[in-house]
Amino acid sequence: MRGLGYTLPAVVAAIAVVVLELRWLRTGLFRRPAYWISMVIVFGFQIPVDGWLTRLDAPIVLYDDNHITGLRFPWDIPVEDFVFGFALVTGALLAWERLGPAARHHPERDEADR
Incomplete structure (x- = not known):
């Protein structure tokens, strides 16, 4: 089936980290502006690098x-x-x-765990 080789594992991994955070770890990462800013930075660098590597006119990385x-x-x-x-x-x-x-220096989380 089309899309299962790379798409399915990628989607499962994304869902897994969201569930891991919301159901088990509960670090509050998704509520922090710093997290979202870091994601913008990551994607900001990923776009030109990945775009150059995967461009269809002269690909360096090929996908089936x-x-x-x-x-x-x-x-x-x-x-x-x-x-x-x-x-x-x-x-x-x-x-x-x-x-x-950083996990050892969160008094608010330490107090919540007690």
């Missing part, structure tokens, strides 16, 4: 059309790349929040 939806925006970037990028960056930030040094 049977494994993506075929939707490309902007500059020939498969939309799956943005979904996977969201999941990857959000997952890393959630891990940092829960396991990194």
